[in-house]
Structures are given as structure tokens and as C-alpha cells.
Amino acid sequence: MPKPALLETFPNPYPKRDYEIFMTCPEFTSLCPMGGIESDAKELELLEGGAPDFATINITYTPARVCVELKSLKLYLWSFRNDGIFYERVVNRILDDLSVAVKPKQMTVVGDFNVRGGIKSVITATYRAPKRRAR
Amino acid sequence: MPKPALLETFPNPYPKRDYEIFMTCPEFTSLCPMGGIESDAKELELLEGGAPDFATINITYTPARVCVELKSLKLYLWSFRNDGIFYERVVNRILDDLSVAVKPKQMTVVGDFNVRGGIKSVITATYRAPKRRAR
């Protein structure tokens, strides 16, 4: 289960200037929540969930008061490893958890998932701080 | 014959946020409807239609209430396999069928067809929901 409590932050060292932080995490893996395209009962027993999914997660944000601590982000992303979760939820959930923890001026999360059934999927979601204008 | 009835959907898990889903399907194949550049009578007998065409189909959309289910999309794209159909119809037909099934806020379909007669063709068509503003 995703564990947002693992996310830690540190004070933004340059809070007066809007600048952008991009992080790319090519080693994301979770499980498919269905017994669908690529899995059957036997496999479900094997992994206590569905077939493995793999993705690169890209995160871009403009920090406000705090930045996300890199090691804690790694641990948070690891916490999806044995969870059954749909692509759309992965991306929107990471965006929700990170924007709560970091309260950025703006943040975009992109999940670029490996081919399944001959089709590759990329999901992109964006958060904008409600009462501050991002640059 | 393209079978839009194969398309299935599931409820958008994050309907309050506009986000984008991109899917790329590099294994599309159909048949040329003519006895034209690359085929003749003999070949038509062989395949009960014209020469094979190959394409990568890219689909980008902003979901509204539902998302397209990935496996059903794969089956729908397979249903073109033995049909004689022009490039322009392939792309506009997929856009029509998908926008009827998914009712997205916005959707773009790109068909990137392999070289024929030394010329490569890419067709791009876009649908916008009539009475909602996409972001």
C-alpha cells in the first residue's frame, strides 16, 4: 500500500525565487489489480496480486516552502511494489500524496508504463496551488 | 470490419481533475482497399482484399466520466486486420468510434503508416467535446 507517511521534506533553500525541480525514477514497479490480460489464478497465488507493471515516473515541481527529500521519495515509490493498482490511480495518487506533503506552487506527475498487450500507456496529471499564482 | 461494440470502458477514478492519457499501439495492421500500387488480382485472391498496411496508432485523450479499457481497445484495433480501408478512414473512424464510446473532453488520434511506394503517411485528427471547455 502506498505510504505517504514516508515522504519527508526540507526547507526550500531559495524560497524567494521560483525555480523548477525535475526528478525521473525509471525503476517504479507495482502490480496489476486485475486477474486480467496478463495474469491468471496461478499467477495471483504466486504474487498475492496481479501481474507486475513497470513504469518510469517523472515529477516536475516548483517548490514553495519545502522540497521533497530524495531518499524519502525513493522509499515512498518502493511502497507501491506489491500493491495492485491501476495506471490512472498510480499517477493521480502520487500527485495527491506529493502535493499534500510538499505544497508546491505547481506539480506535474507523468507515469510512462511499459507495453502491455502490445499497447504502451503514458498518464499525465498536473496540480496547481489554489491561491497562489505560479509563474 | 471495425467492431466498435468491442470497446469497453470503466469509470474515471479521478473525474474532478483534467488529466491526459496517451496510448501508442505499434502493431496496427489492415488491408489496402484498392488493387493499386502494391497489389494485383493474384494477391487479392490470396488475402481476400488488398495488400497489407501497417501503422502505429497513437491516441491521446482527457477522460470525462469514463476511460477506455486497455484490453478492449486491443481487440477493437485487431478488428481492422482483414478489412480493406484507406488511411484517412482508419484514423477518422477510430476517432469517431472512441469518442462515441468514451465521450472524452478532448481526443487526438494519429496514424503513422509504413512507407508505401517510397512515401510515408501520417494522419492526425482531433475531437473536442461540443459543450465543455477542455483545459
Next chain:
Amino acid sequence: MPKPALLETFPNPYPKRDYEIFMTCPEFTSLCPMGGIESDAKELELLEGGAPDFATINITYTPARVCVELKSLKLYLWSFRNDGIFYERVVNRILDDLSVAVKPKQMTVVGDFNVRGGIKSVITATYRAPKRRAR
């Protein structure tokens, strides 16, 4: 000599929707009209014109009532093979001939010519239909 009479069209199957057709033709060849950089008298005798030029021709357009037929486009481009013609004329001539034949809402032709004398040239020209707004 370029033969625009070779160009044939077929009715646009989706005339109500503005969509884009891109075609790339990497096998264009013509002759240099001058006895210049890469040729001399001896060569002129050989080819009844100047040194060979090679280019990739890219065509992008939004069809109105008709689309250009792919095989006829190939034949039209072949008709430059033994003509002496400058780069600028090649691109603008193709744009003129195609926009007359197809009457598109908008069309761009790009000629990407191979290195000559250590310099590579790319020419880009655009046509817009006079009294219709392209999207």
C-alpha cells in the same frame, strides 16, 4: 519537366472535420541547373543537365474537398528526375502544383536537400487558402 497533370485526387472522406495529412518522400532527385559547384562540361554531357541533387520532400496539409492520391504524387515527384532546377524552385513549384490540384485549407512543403559543397539546405514554404480560415 515537372508534370502537374500527373496529380490525381479523391474526395476527402471526412470533409466536415479539419485534420492533417503528412507525407514524407525521402527519394526525391533532380539535377542542378548550373555548371556550378559539382559539375563541369564533361558531366553535363553525361547527364544532359547538371549534377544530381537529392532531397527528402515533406508535405503537410489540411484537406478541403479532395485529398491527393498517393501513387499519382509519387509519379509527379518522379517527373523532376532529369530536370535542372534550383532548390528554391523545387519547393515552391511543388507547393504551387499541389495547392492548385488539391485546394487544401493549408499546406506546407519542406525540401531537405543533401550536403553540397559542405553545406546542407532546407527550404520551407507554406500556402494558406485565401478565403477560408484554417483551424
Next chain:
Amino acid sequence: MPKPALLETFPNPYPKRDYEIFMTCPEFTSLCPMGGIESDAKELELLEGGAPDFATINITYTPARVCVELKSLKLYLWSFRNDGIFYERVVNRILDDLSVAVKPKQMTVVGDFNVRGGIKSVITATYRAPKRRAR
């Protein structure tokens, strides 16, 4: 069903010199013979066989008395389109059919199949003429 009768040959124009002909066919498609990883009953109805497979077929040979005619090779490869056939059979079957038709001094067929179930397969088989030494 693969139709080797489609293969035609023409006399090797340089029979005294051993030389090599390589042909690559990136548009091979057949069907999976099983109701396995990527297909189920519903799909079988759709395609009268299993899920589509895609491959690039590479053929290298040293001609003896005849060469394979290019267009007939294309038609022969098309004849696999709606057949259910395993990867190993595809490659060995093409090698058998071509070596019977062309009687080359030596021939290698490589089938480079698209990812299925997260795994990509490449099969390579070689034929050597029994009583002639290839170079």
C-alpha cells in the same frame, strides 16, 4: 497456410562468384496458435485463430543457380497472415521452403518477434547445401 508454391526464382546473373544477398522484411505477421497468454475464446472468434504476432524476418543467402524473386517472396510471407503458428515453426518453415525453392549454397533465416508477456524472442536457423562447400 504458408504457400511455398508462391515462391518464384530467376537465374543467378553471376553464378561463378559467391556473393551474399540479405533481405529484411519488417512487416511479417501471423497468429498465435494457442488460446494462451494474449487471447481467449472471444478473441478466437474474432480472428479465427489466436492473437496476432509481429516480426521482422531477415534472410541471408549465397545463391547457386537461382535467386528468389522479390515480389514472390513478399506474397509468400503474406501467406502466413491468418495462420496460427509458433515462432520456432515460422523460422524453420521459411528456411525449409526457401532452401527447397532456391537451393542456395548457404542460407540463414532470423525471426525477430515483438515482445509478448514482457519477453522478446529471436530465432535463428541456418541451412548449408549438403554436397557443396560454401565459401
Next chain:
Amino acid sequence: MPKPALLETFPNPYPKRDYEIFMTCPEFTSLCPMGGIESDAKELELLEGGAPDFATINITYTPARVCVELKSLKLYLWSFRNDGIFYERVVNRILDDLSVAVKPKQMTVVGDFNVRGGIKSVITATYRAPKRRAR
């Protein structure tokens, strides 16, 4: 724990000819067995083992009587997902398990592991059948 019992085989359809099968599996993941470079107590609790490792596993073999069934190979590779195991053991263990199950004439396994601590590792091991000459 790696489960070689998951591996299934089918009869080699062309047992008289030596030919080569190459399979590449870019989605291998296991866990680091140590509390070393990239993990600490906290992370061990999280994953019940060490930090995740990722690799591409390449397998090349010349089949004798049987071939490995593709889907069963996928399940076997999935069985490493939550095991703590060193790189050298991963590669040699896969080679041992597969060569017992398939009894190939020859087999090579390559594990190409992602960067850890700024260093990338690739392990290559080969098996040759003891009393048969491979080609």
C-alpha cells in the same frame, strides 16, 4: 524464492537442426540481500528484504529435445520478485534451473543490472551439454 517447478517445456519442433533461440526479458526485479549500499533497517521493514534491484535477463540457447514455454518462463522470472539474492547468484541460478529443465545443447544467460552506487554490472554465464558436441 525462485521456483524452477514453474518452468514448462514443449517438444522441439525441429530437433534435427541446430538452431538458436534468444529471449530478452527487460522487466526482471529482485531484492538486494544486504542491508548495504542502498538500504537500511527502515527499508528492510518496508520490503521484508533489501533494496530493489532491476535487470534485463538475456537467454540464448540451442534446443535439444524440448524448448522452454514462454509464459512459464515469465512466471519463473516473476518468482524472484521478493527474494534477496546477489547478482552472481541470479544469473547462475537461472542458468542452472533452465539447463536442468530444458537440457539444451548450449545455453548462455546474461544479467544486465541497473546502476547501483554509480556502477553498472553485467554477469554472463554459459552452459554446454556435457556429452554432445554443440555445433
Next chain:
Amino acid sequence: MPKPALLETFPNPYPKRDYEIFMTCPEFTSLCPMGGIESDAKELELLEGGAPDFATINITYTPARVCVELKSLKLYLWSFRNDGIFYERVVNRILDDLSVAVKPKQMTVVGDFNVRGGIKSVITATYRAPKRRAR
């Protein structure tokens, strides 16, 4: 410790025209300020600081009265070699030091840091001269 005093400038030879200078420095290295992810006590003794970081630093600016002298920029970037400093500080510090020294109309600094803990970071910060409008 970063030594901005090393930065030297020369008069902009074309002060009347706004033009852009881009410099990319792929050999930046500094130390991690923490005893964190990739280092421990033993390593700290070794390097008198944390683990090494590596980055490409890209600088783009529109000069006003002066340009930065290339060799002095190289020496300035070398002065980070044995300093413990966070990514965010590296990029913002370089931007501060350079914009003080060069007083450009506009300047952007991008720090593209190598993967650490399976995550790659890119930081981008921009300065705009307060009382002049850049183009």
C-alpha cells in the same frame, strides 16, 4: 568552497543587439553534504565530505555590457569540487554568482545531476534583470 572571485568578464562586442550565449559544462562535480544515501563514516574520512555528485551544468544568457570569460568560468566551476553542497544550492548559487558578475539581461542555469538512489534530478533556475525588459 565556490569562489565567485575567480569569474572574469570581457566587454560585450555587440552590446546593441540582444543575442544569446549557451554554454554546457558536462564535467561538474561536487560532494554530497550529508552522510546520507551513498556514504558513511568511512567514506567521509576518505573524502573529507560526502559522496561525489556529478552533473552537467547548462548556462544560457543574454549579455548586457559584459560576457563571462570562458576559462574563468571553468576555474569557478572547479572550485565546487571538494565542497559538500545540495543540488538546489548548486544551481541557485551559480545563478547568483554569475548574474552578479555578468549582470546579464536574462540568465538560466540548469543542473542535470547523475542518478542517485535510482532517481535523476534536474534543477532549473532563471534570473531576469530587474529594470530592463529582456526581449
Next chain:
Amino acid sequence: MPKPALLETFPNPYPKRDYEIFMTCPEFTSLCPMGGIESDAKELELLEGGAPDFATINITYTPARVCVELKSLKLYLWSFRNDGIFYERVVNRILDDLSVAVKPKQMTVVGDFNVRGGIKSVITATYRAPKRRAR
């Protein structure tokens, strides 16, 4: 010494239409004017100037009445070969000389210089005709 007198022009064959000409010249070389980073007295004697610089020069323009003749451009660029000249001057000088000779509606010159002292530089300058609006 750069010799703008070498530049020749020919009448724009399509003066009524705004179109774009891009030329890339990957074989530009000049000398460094300083006894700086990469040269010393001994070298200066060798080359009667500083160390060699290498660049790719990219030129994009919208012709008005005339176009630059390709061979004359090549000769003009050769005239920098044994001159000591700074990067910023190279790009702005070429822009000045060409815009005087061709009087284009708009022109951009980009100089992409090879790495020196571990740093690569790219200079971009643009000219716009004073009293005509470019498209």
C-alpha cells in the same frame, strides 16, 4: 580576414511568398585570438595565430529580393580559416555581413562551437528588417 565581398546573390524566384531557407555548414574553422587556454608561444608561431576553433554554423532566413548563392557562402565562410576571432564576433559578424548582402526579412545565425576547456558554447543572434514586418 572575413571577406564579405565574396558573397554573391541571385534574385529570389518567389518574391511574393514568405518562405524560409535554412543552411547548415558543419565545417567552419577559425583561430582563437588569444594565447589562452589551449595555446602558447610555440603554437602561435606554428599557426601565426591562436589554436584552431571548430564550429557548425546554422543560418536561417526569409529572403526578400535576393537569396545568397551557395558556393559564394562557402567561400566566405572559408575566409575565416586563418583569422584569430572570438566566438561572439564570429556569429555577429556573419549575421552583419549576410544581412547587408541579402537584406532578408529576417535572419538568424547560430554558431555551435566544439568543446574547449571542457565547455561547449553556442551563440545565437537574430536580425529583423527594420521597416518590413516579417511573417
Next chain:
Amino acid sequence: MPKPALLETFPNPYPKRDYEIFMTCPEFTSLCPMGGIESDAKELELLEGGAPDFATINITYTPARVCVELKSLKLYLWSFRNDGIFYERVVNRILDDLSVAVKPKQMTVVGDFNVRGGIKSVITATYRAPKRRAR
């Protein structure tokens, strides 16, 4: 018609040492001799021969007493431009003509032809001097 009389040579400046010369000519074009895959009567009228073929010709040789002069090789390759000739003949003919003109210790000609009918062909032929051992 190929004109081997165009080929000129110059004395090998280092005849005592075996060394290798490789030349690649990416701009070869000839015509298809058949009214086959890509052409019909109409096209034959257009080009007084079949459809255009395009290839890259690679030549590698160890010179003996003479080397081939580069410009004369270019003219010789141009002499195929309007000839109808099969791939196999192109490569073997160039090898014959060049080995007669240059009498090399060894020479290989590779013709890498563009895709026709979805199939790409590469022909490789080698000549070895009869009574001298190549290195």
C-alpha cells in the same frame, strides 16, 4: 548505361604497404528493369525505363599499383542513373568494372538498396586478386 571508361586512377602513393580504402556513396540511383512491383506502362513512358531504385554503395579495397580517382568514381556511379538494371547486376557490375580498372589486391562492393514492396535488400560481392596473396 554504366560507363567504366569514366573511371580514372592515380598511382598508389604507398605501394609497399597494404592498407585499406573504404568509400561510401549514399546517393546511388538507377531504374528497375521490370514493369514490376512499383511501375506500370504509364510510368515506363514517364521515365523511359522502370521505377527508380535508390541505394548506398560501399566500396572497400586494398590498392596495389593504383587507386581510383574520387571524382571519376562519382561520374561512373552517375552513369547508372537512367539505366534499367537489377540489384544483383548493379553490385557485381561495379565490382567487375572497378577491379578491372584498379586491379586491387582485394575489393568488396556492398549495395544497400531502399525498401521496395516492404523488403530491403543488401547485396555483397568480393573480388580477390588471383595470383597475389592479400594480407
Next chain:
Amino acid sequence: MPKPALLETFPNPYPKRDYEIFMTCPEFTSLCPMGGIESDAKELELLEGGAPDFATINITYTPARVCVELKSLKLYLWSFRNDGIFYERVVNRILDDLSVAVKPKQMTVVGDFNVRGGIKSVITATYRAPKRRAR
């Protein structure tokens, strides 16, 4: 100063089989021992040695009784960071230190150094165990 005492080993888990371990370390840095091409007195003061060098170090070996521990290798390579040392010494020294520590059946070290003075250098050295035959 290189500190071979940092190198640690662990028992080879598969000592009966010859297999190969390849490691690539793209983040090697040391200093130039001379006041030469890229440095002068001022810089020497700055870094207490010469100008920084950067390299990728590739190590391939066949383990005998022990394997090198990955983290200890990283620390050993870090120990060159502030040393002035020539390219040839870097590669041969690493080979000496590692072959003493690991006593491999065979080992190759490749140092691929970044461009200096417009020239890139790659040094390759190999060790073979004296009284054992490597495979």
C-alpha cells in the same frame, strides 16, 4: 592516493563455472599531474594538483575464488579523486590493484577518458593468471 586497502572481496558463489563479470563506472575523476595543457599555476593552487580528468572505467573479469565487493570498489575508485596521475598509470594501476585483491583468472580494465585538447584517449590493459588456463 589510490588506496587498494579499501578493496574487499566475497567468496565466488559459483567457483566451478567460468563466468564473466563486467562493471562500468562512468563517474571516475582524478587530476592531471602536469601543469600542462589545461592548467597553470593559479589552477594548481586552486586544486592542489593539476586540472581535473574524467573517465569511464570498465572492468571485465572471470572470478576464481573471490569476487570484488561492489561498494568497496566504488570507494577505491573514489580514492583517485584528488590525485595527480597520468592516464596510462590510472588504468594499469587499477588492473594491478584489482588483480592482486581478486586473483581473477583473467581481467581487463579500460579507461575511456574525456576529450582534452581536442583529443580523446582510451587505454586498455589485460591481466591473465600466470599458471591457470583461462577458458
Next chain:
Amino acid sequence: MPKPALLETFPNPYPKRDYEIFMTCPEFTSLCPMGGIESDAKELELLEGGAPDFATINITYTPARVCVELKSLKLYLWSFRNDGIFYERVVNRILDDLSVAVKPKQMTVVGDFNVRGGIKSVITATYRAPKRRAR
């Protein structure tokens, strides 16, 4: 004129072990000795020789007693800048000069010259020490 006297050497620090040094110099330039393909009288006046040639020079050798000093090699290669010299001579001359200066166990020089007249040339020459066996 090439000045081999510029070449300097330093003692091989590991003379007991055969190892390989590879250097690549992508910034070689000389002049064409003829008034041929790319030049005429006017240009000859401009450059006091023929049209500029550009190449990448690759040098691989096994040192015996001495290694070539990198900076001196750079100066030696610069000494060809304003010389008219054929491709074959460039490569063989560099090999002669370097093998005299360095007396290597073995040395190969490759000159990879830019396209001229649509043809690219690569010349490769090898020296082997007469009375010592290279490894």
C-alpha cells in the same frame, strides 16, 4: 607542412605489459592538393592551396619503450592545417611519422574524411614492429 619534429614522447610507465592506447582526434583539417572537385582558381588564391578537407584521425597503438605526448600530438596534427595533401598520404604519413617517433609494437591509423562530391572516404593503415612479436 607536416612537422614530425613537434612529436614528443615520454617513457612508457608499464613497459612489461602489452597494453593498448587509442586516441581519436575529430578536429583534423588540411587542404585538397588539387584544383579539383571543390575548388577553382579563385579559391586557390583565397587559401593558398586547395579546398579544405576535414577528418577524424583515430590512432591505436601498443607502446614499447615510449608513449606519444598528447599535447605534442595535437600540435603535430595542427601542422597539416594549411597543407595541400591527398587522403592516402595523410594517413600513411601520420603512420610513418608516429611509428618513427614512438617505435610502437603495433600501430593503426584511420582517417575518416568528410563527404566530398557525395562520397565519404575512410583510409586505414597498420604498422607492425619488424623484429618483435606483438601480442
